[in-house]
Amino acid sequence: MKVTKYKNLYQLTWAPMLFPINCYLWENDDDIIVIDMGVKSFVSEIKKIAERLNKPISALLLTHAHADHVNGVPLFHKIFPNVPIEISERDFKLLDFTFKNSKYNNFCIIESPGHTPGSVSFFEKESKILIAGDAFQTRGALLFQEH
Template sequence: MKMTTVQQVTQVAFMPRLFPVNVYLIEEEDGLTLIDAGMPFSIKGIQQAAARLGKPIVRIVLTHAHGDHIGAFDLLKAALPQVTTYISRRDSRLLAGSKELEPGEPQEPIRGDIPAPGKVTTKPDVLLEDGDRIGSLLAVASPGHTPGHMAFYDTRSGVLIAGDAFQTRAALAVSGHMQPLFPFPAMATWSKATSIASAKRLAGLNPTWLAVGHGKMIPQPTDKMAVAISRAEEALKKGAV
């Protein structure tokens, strides 16, 4: 486990054998907001990181419902029954085990490690929509990796916690644009075209830092995000994976 803090945002990085998995602790006046829940084994490190920061976890917010982002969700809720839990309205259906598409969505199969129906027992308290606020965080709908993927923008510092909308492991890339040295996010992406549209929206926020689910945080990332978007668009035009 490695902790890296930028302003009020602390990245907690776990490094399992195949790939790194990040969660984030956001400092607020009343405690900590945890973004994502990693793998089941992550619970111990998350609790240790919160203890080091000296504040209780009071909220758990999920960027999306893939297994490497919800692994310790039930365990954390059992250990911290008072926490308020959040996920997007759309990905709450994935969390409940449904891979059915909604009207108007690209008719492409939902990919990645979606829990089986009933596997996740915690029912989120709040179902998020685009533009909702969670303390200092602005919820930004960023579908593509999953239909209900959400990013979170810290309005105090400009740090963007982008979940799997981008990756920085191996290379800074848009979700769905295959990176051979770290292909897993692309393999788990639902709609490449939707991912690119969301990436453009996130780049338009001009974040001071980009924080993602897999890889290191990047300062002043806007120009690099634009390059990644261009590369993803070119790959999509060529029909590349």
């Protein structure tokens, strides 16, 4: 597993050269927000990072309901049962498991239909970082532009 850090953002990538699957951790002053949960092995890495930073996980946000973005959700929910999990209402209907849905996060939610009808992107205003799920492909790399 490849771990890349840029400012407050950690990107976890599984199989970066074959079929990259990404998970993101956004570090706030007091907590961590996770975005996308593709594979089960992300859960142990998230737990290690949270313990190292000594910060709780406060939310899991999902860009869309495809398997490479949600396969790890049942294990995540088992390990972090009180963490709210958010996904668009439209893509929520595509999932075959249930969880507590909440509306807590510090990201602007941008509707980004196309990849799935309910795809969303998450934009953090202060840092101007956009996490767009599969709306953009970078083969496991971070794509950023400094101004």
